[in-house]
Amino acid sequence: MFFVTYLRRELRRRMRQAIFIALGLALGVGLVVTVAAASAGVKKAESGVLSALYGVGTDVTVTGPAPGPPKPGSTSKANQNDQNNYGIEQGPNGEPEICTSNGKCADAAGKTIDQLTAPYSGISAWKVAEAARRPGVTAAAGGITLTDNTTTFGHSSSSLPQSSSFTLDGVDTSKPSLGPLSSASLTSGHSFTAADADAGVAVVDSGYATSKNLKVGSVLAIDQVTFTVIGIVRQPQASSPPDVYVPVARAEAMSLYAGSLNGEVNTIYVAAASAADIPAVQHEIAKLLPGTTITTEASLASEVTGSVASAAKLANDLGKWLAVLVLIAAFAVASLLTMAAVARRVAEFGTLKAIGWRTRRIVAQVVGESVAMGVTGAAAGVGLGFAGAAIISAVAPTLSATVPGSSAAFSLAAGQAVGPGPAGGVPRSPGSTTSHVVAVPLHPSVTVAVIVLAVILAVAGGLLAGSLGSWRIARLRPADALSRVA
Amino acid sequence: MYKLTGVTKLYQKGRHTVPAITGLDLTIADGEWLAVQGRTGHGKSTLLNLLGGLDRPTDGTVELDGIGLGALPEIQLTRFRAEKVGFIFQTFNLIPTLSAAENVETALIPLRVSGADRQARVAAALDSVGLGDRAAHLPSEMSGGQQQRTAIARALVKEPRVVLADEPTGNLDQDTRDDIIALLDQLWRERGLTLVLVTHDTAIARRAQRVGVMSNGRLAIHQATGSATASGGGPSARPPSR
Numbered sequence: 001m002f003f004v005t006y007l008r009r010e011l012r013r014r015m016r017q018a019i020f021i022a023l024g025l026a027l028g029v030g031l032v033v034t035v036a037a038a039s040a041g042v043k044k045a046e047s048g049v050l051s052a053l054y055g056v057g058t059d060v061t062v063t064g065p066a067p068g069p070p071k072p073g074s075t076s077k078a079n080q081n082d083q084n085n086y087g088i089e090q091g092p093n094g095e096p097e098i099c100t101s102n103g104k105c106a107d108a109a110g111k112t113i114d115q116l117t118a119p120y121s122g123i124s125a126w127k128v129a130e131a132a133r134r135p136g137v138t139a140a141a142g143g144i145t146l147t148d149n150t151t152t153f154g155h156s157s158s159s160l161p162q163s164s165s166f167t168l169d170g171v172d173t174s175k176p177s178l179g180p181l182s183s184a185s186l187t188s189g190h191s192f193t194a195a196d197a198d199a200g201v202a203v204v205d206s207g208y209a210t211s212k213n214l215k216v217g218s219v220l221a222i223d224q225v226t227f228t229v230i231g232i233v234r235q236p237q238a239s240s241p242p243d244v245y246v247p248v249a250r251a252e253a254m255s256l257y258a259g260s261l262n263g264e265v266n267t268i269y270v271a272a273a274s275a276a277d278i279p280a281v282q283h284e285i286a287k288l289l290p291g292t293t294i295t296t297e298a299s300l301a302s303e304v305t306g307s308v309a310s311a312a313k314l315a316n317d318l319g320k321w322l323a324v325l326v327l328i329a330a331f332a333v334a335s336l337l338t339m340a341a342v343a344r345r346v347a348e349f350g351t352l353k354a355i356g357w358r359t360r361r362i363v364a365q366v367v368g369e370s371v372a373m374g375v376t377g378a379a380a381g382v383g384l385g386f387a388g389a390a391i392i393s394a395v396a397p398t399l400s401a402t403v404p405g406s407s408a409a410f411s412l413a414a415g416q417a418v419g420p421g422p423a424g425g426v427p428r429s430p431g432s433t434t435s436h437v438v439a440v441p442l443h444p445s446v447t448v449a450v451i452v453l454a455v456i457l458a459v460a461g462g463l464l465a466g467s468l469g470s471w472r473i474a475r476l477r478p479a480d481a482l483s484r485v486a
Numbered sequence: 487m488y489k490l491t492g493v494t495k496l497y498q499k500g501r502h503t504v505p506a507i508t509g510l511d512l513t514i515a516d517g518e519w520l521a522v523q524g525r526t527g528h529g530k531s532t533l534l535n536l537l538g539g540l541d542r543p544t545d546g547t548v549e550l551d552g553i554g555l556g557a558l559p560e561i562q563l564t565r566f567r568a569e570k571v572g573f574i575f576q577t578f579n580l581i582p583t584l585s586a587a588e589n590v591e592t593a594l595i596p597l598r599v600s601g602a603d604r605q606a607r608v609a610a611a612l613d614s615v616g617l618g619d620r621a622a623h624l625p626s627e628m629s630g631g632q633q634q635r636t637a638i639a640r641a642l643v644k645e646p647r648v649v650l651a652d653e654p655t656g657n658l659d660q661d662t663r664d665d666i667i668a669l670l671d672q673l674w675r676e677r678g679l680t681l682v683l684v685t686h687d688t689a690i691a692r693r694a695q696r697v698g699v700m701s702n703g704r705l706a707i708h709q710a711t712g713s714a715t716a717s718g719g720g721p722s723a724r725p726p727s728r
Contacts, residue, residue: 347579351575354538361596477540477541478540
């Protein structure tokens with residue numbers, strides 16, 4: 001085919017210039033691919049953090065307001081003690097005493113106190129169904145977040161009390177795709193089924209299971225209620241997972257007995273019909289549940305700080321503009337060099353016009369040469385992009401994300417010491433939730449879409465350069481072109 | 487037959503209007519060899535450009551077989567050049583990256599001749615100018631005479647009615663010049679071409695049937711007594727025009 005022969009010969013003649021143009025485009029395209037890959041990697045890391053925090057499938061999380069001061073009726077149980085209402089106070093000699101609400105106190109020595117507390121106030125369970133009926137909502141599930149604190153007092157007044165705690169989530173077993181278990185992966189046993197709604201079964205986080213030597217089939221005591229472990233799960237790294245999951249009905253019963261919640265839930269997980277519906281759903285829920293805290297992935301994302309956020313900002317701002325600038329420079333260089341090449345070939349094009357070549361045929365030839373350089377640049381650019389992504393992957397330090405405590409991720413670190421406190425146990429509020437730092441490895445990913453974009457950009461660069469050259473050819477009068485040779 | 491009536495061509499050079507041809511009337515019969523002489527800048531090349539449809543007159547008409555070239559739309563003028571006119575340039579104007587055969591082939595591209603036919607016609611054209619064995623050579627691998635022969639093959643491969651040659655021997659040595667002129671003479675005789683040849687060389691001009699001398703944009707025609715006329719050439723002696 002004559003077109004190809006002519007194109008090939010011309011590119012071979014201008015080999016150095018063709019390589020220079022192709023490399024310029026390759027550099028621009030390679031940078032775009034690298035930045036896009038890094039950006040995608042950062043976004044992936046960020047969304048990994050967020051999905052771990054938030055749970056896959058959950059769009060809006062509603063938590064009850066922070067609890068007020070402990071109520072006199074708040075209850076817990078101390079073994080070896082059948083009093084229901086008590087607090088820990090200091091005795092006349094400085095020793096701890098367990099005091100009931102009617103003012104009777106007894107020496108705490110040798111006793112163990114098990115307190116089940118809720119970090120959020122209750123939300124009426126019927127509000128869950130009400131939330132599910134709101135426009136834009138596809139599903140809603142109630143949940144209960146609790147903390148079990150155990151304090152053991154020594155027999156001597158001089159020995160310090162030993163405290164431990166673990167976190168407990170009551171989950172709606174009929175909606176496994178919503179709530180804290182949605183992002184967990186099962187490592188052994190099985191998760192809840194709808195039939196477990198009121199069963200004495202528990203799913204345990206792998207970290208907690210290891211520390212407490214729990215296996216599938218182990219029996220776990222929570223606030224003197226026993227549960228059989230049916231599954232061990234692992235949550236993504238970024239989250240602060242609850243230690244134990246039990247059916248929400250069981251959690252509700254325990255919290256009712258403990259006095260921390262009055263037969264209510266304290267968390268609602270909501271799924272929206274689409275991402276576009278989330279703001280409207282958020283608005284609807286706010287109207288339905290005034291005073292609650294409503295968290296969306298977007299609001300959570302804005303609270304993620306640390307180098308992952310800096311990297312995202314860097315990739316989005318500096319990286320993007322750097323890539324755009326290099327691309328513009330590459331386009332400009334390609335265009336100028338093509339214009340210069342056309343200027344040098346005026347006699348050639350004039351001759352072709354003289355012997356009857358139509359302008360569009362000559363233009364096609366020149367554009368074809370530019371596009372060939374663009375395609376070469378695209379191929380080289382994609383290769384450079386892959387190399388850039390690999391280099392970033394190899395040398396980039398592991399990013400860190402400082403993530404806020406959230407309703408879904410809310411927990412106190414397992415084993416956190418709990419000292420003696422007022423009756424009602426250790427109060428928790430959203431304000432006191434722990435932020436924590438997680439390491440997020442950055443793995444730039446070159447996607448098919450990015451490759452397609454790169455090829456389009458490079459070919460567009462070639463087309464632009466070819467078009468500018470073509471504009472000059474179209475204006476060229478053969479008599480003028482030939483007169484410059486004579 | 488070419489008929490030029492009252493042709494004027496003016497060029498705008500900055501703020502000045504420069505006349506290249508002024509009020510030219512000329513008739514060129516089919517199959518005629520017209521040589522055009524004159525000093526540089528007196529309108530010879532402009533005349534060729536007008537005859538070849540590379541330029542349009544500022545005033546007057548240039549007709550070939552009654553069709554005014556100046557009034558043709560660009561696309562038809564391009565078609566006219568592709569089909570009817572062969573150009574031969576002083577500097578050969580070969581495309582340096584293409585072989586002799588490919589350079590000749592460029593003239594057939596606008597005519598949409600099929601690949602096989604193209605190859606056959608290119609080979610025949612190169613044979614006719616004595617370059618059958620140089621088809622694969624690049625211009626840089628050929629002498630000036632061979633390059634001009636290639637250019638002549640390119641002009642003739644489309645089997646045009648008219649060949650316009652602008653100082654075709656201007657860049658050649660004496661021997662090569664004689665070869666090229668002999669070749670043009672032979673092809674003109676064999677093919678019944680209308681040949682308009684611009685030259686500074688009086689010896690070459692004498693071979694034409696008529697000689698026109700351009701001076702200050704005006705053409706004075708003289709009857710030549712050279713070989714074309716002496717050997718019985720000329721329109722009446724040509725094979726029937728196509």
